[in-house]
Amino acid sequence: MDFQLQTLTRHQAASMDADALLVLWPDAADDADVAQVDVLSAWARQALADGDLAREPGQWLAAHRLPGVRPRRVVLVRCGDGSARRVxxxxxxAWGAIKAGAPVRSLLLHAGGLSLAALQAAVQALAAASYRYxxxxxxxxxxxxxxVTVGVDDARPARAAFDEAVAIVHGQELAKEWANRPANHATPTALADAARALQGRGIDVEVLGPKEVAKLGMGAFLAVAQGSEQPLRFIILRYRxxxxxxxxxxxxxxxxxxxxxxxSLKPAAEMDEMKFDMSGAASVLGTFEVLARLRPAINVVGLIPACENMPSGRAVKPGDVVRSLSGQxxxxxxxxxxxxxxxxxxxTYAQRFQPRAIIDVATLTGACVIALGHVRTGVFASDDALAxxxxxxxxxxxxxxxxxxxxxxYAEALQSSFADVANVGGRPAGAVTAAKFLQRFVGTTPWAHLDIAGTAWKSGKDKGATGRPVPLLARYLLDEAARGAPDAAVPARRRGGRRTG
Structure with missing residues (x-):
């Protein structure tokens, strides 16, 4: 989708050429600019006076061929206090009202008078609502x-925020694309090819196969992959x-x-949704798309271990003991x-980069879905500042x-009589014990684990990937870039201490 930003008043917006015009109307607009009433504002205020447009956020009013307005369809929608959430x-x-009619190829979105955060929210919400796989x-x-042309009161101070929002839209859509693809169209090899497509845009890509991974000593990774006909891929991305x-x-x-x-075969019901189990990898690819577009002043490495988990005569068995790259x-x-x-x-491999922080992203546990539902991502962190x-x-x-x-x-649940650690700790606090397992492999580096099992995709009639947590990761990296290089003399502040695996 092509996004453009322009300085536009409501009067100017009414004369623009577009299939449809979407006007965001905050509560503050009810009584503003009464001395300069344009056709859109006059229509809106008359609708309010007649009781045809309620004050609740999300209430909308549509018109066809409104006199004095060039776009053939107009949708006026209330956005309450104008906050990002309400927008x-x-x-x-409003998009529900627009898509119900004739196809719309070009849309003018008027967001004048809103904050930069609300402007970004409008761009991202429109992209999310109109996305189709x-x-x-x-x-x-x-x-x-x-x-989409976005009209604001003054485009100059809004440019940076707008560009960030558009870049994040493209990153989320890349993540959605690969998470939504059926597994036979998104094999580990295909995922590696998707990473290679980022090459040359300020990003270097290296892909390791089974022989290289075996030579490194990644016994845990190899154990999962050994049951599949599809060869594993270990994808390394570098943004400098x-x-x-x-x-x-x-x-x-x-x-x-x-x-x-x-x-340990899953039940058949909804097993098709396990194509989404690479959503963490997809979100890393999407975040690198954002980096390629915005070029922030930060160094980032992306690591994607990619494979299938399949039952076969070669598959790893319950009770097997494997040796990880760490030696554990x-x-x-x-x-x-x-x-x-x-x-x-x-x-363990990540530590060779001597990173300032390690963040892993995974559809890891059904227990996190039970704890937080589908609203918030579970965040675990060894470092308070990073959290x-x-x-x-x-x-x-x-x-x-x-x-x-x-x-x-919580780590006591992972004790084993036959190895240094067990890979599961039982049902109680399953999301936490999974995080405690991962914590064993990060050393003293500040580390965070994002469990996105409840937020990476939607089920039911709206089944599909969400592209989360690309916006969170992108915002974090942009904030870190703006903050500059960390002070190495400041010690890290540490804390002690939908089942997907």
Missing amino acids: RQAVAA TTTLSAPKARTLAS GAAKAQAPVVLVGKGITFDTGGI TIEILNTDAEGRLILCDAL EALLRAGEAAGDVGWRLPLDDE
């Missing part, structure tokens, strides 16, 4: 909405936007391109807890998280 709600409601349809319809000496942030994305559960041995009590096995080797920065970024981006505990006592 997202308003845009989603088409890759594997036999006769896909072109995306109805091809171009700052001085070489500046330590990078490392993003690690779980890339289980399909998860049957292995020998792992008793695999449940082969459906495979995500943590591929992540632990990637987390606070991620939570702030999530709030600012409308991609919210919630911090969960990492007390050392």
Whole structure:
């Protein structure tokens, strides 16, 4: 989708050429500019006076061929206090009114008088509402909405915020695309090809295969992959936007391109949704798309261990013991807890970059869905400053998280008589014990784990990937870039201590 930003009054917006005009109307506009009433404002105020447009956010009024207005369709929608949250709600409601009519190829969105955060929310909400997956349809319809012009009171101070929002839209849509693809169209090899497509845009890409991974000693990763006919891929992305000496942030994305559960086979119902089990990997690709577009002054490494988890005569079995890259041995009590096995080797590998922080992203546990539902991502962190920065970024981006505990006592559930650690700790606090397992492999580096099992996709009639947490990750990295290189003399502040695996 093509987004453009222009300085426009409502009067100017009414004379623009577009299929449809969407006007965001905050409560503050009810009595503003009464001396300069344009046709849109006069129509809106008359509707308010007649009681045809309620004050609740998301309430809308539509018109066809409104006299004095060039776009053939106009939708006026209330956005309450004009906050980012209310604007997202308003845009989603208004798009429902717009898409119900004739196809709209070009849309003018008037967001004058709103904050920069609300402007970003409007752009991202419109992209999310109008997104359609088409890759594997036999006769896909072109995306109805091809171009959007966003009108604001003054485009100059809004330019940077607008460009960020558009870049995040493209990043989210890349993440959605790969998470939505069926597993036979999104194999580990195909995922590696998607990463290679980012090459040459300020990003370097390296892909390792089974022989290289075996030579490294990634026994946990190899164990998960050994049951599949599809060869594993270990994808390494590097974005260098700052001085070489500046330590990078490392993003690690779980890339289980399909998860049957292995020998610990999942129930058949809704197993098709396990194509979404590589949403962490997809979000890392999407975040690198944002970096390629915005070029912030920060160094970032992306690591994606990608494979399938399949049952076969070669598959790893419950009770098997494997040796991880860290040297620690792992008793695999449940082969459906495979995500943590591929992540632990990637987390150990991440330390060779001497990073300032490691953040892993994974559809890891059904327990996190039970705890937080589908609203907030579970955030675990060994470092208070890192946790606070991620939570702030999530709030600012409308991609919210919630911090969960990492007390050392939770690790007791992972004790094993046959290995250094077991890969599962039972049902109680399943999301926490999974995080405690991962924590064993990060050393002293500030580390955060984002459990996106409840937020990476939607089920039911709206089934599909959400592209989360690309907005959170992008906002965090942009904030870190604006903050500059961290002070190495400041010690890290540490804390002690939908089942997907």
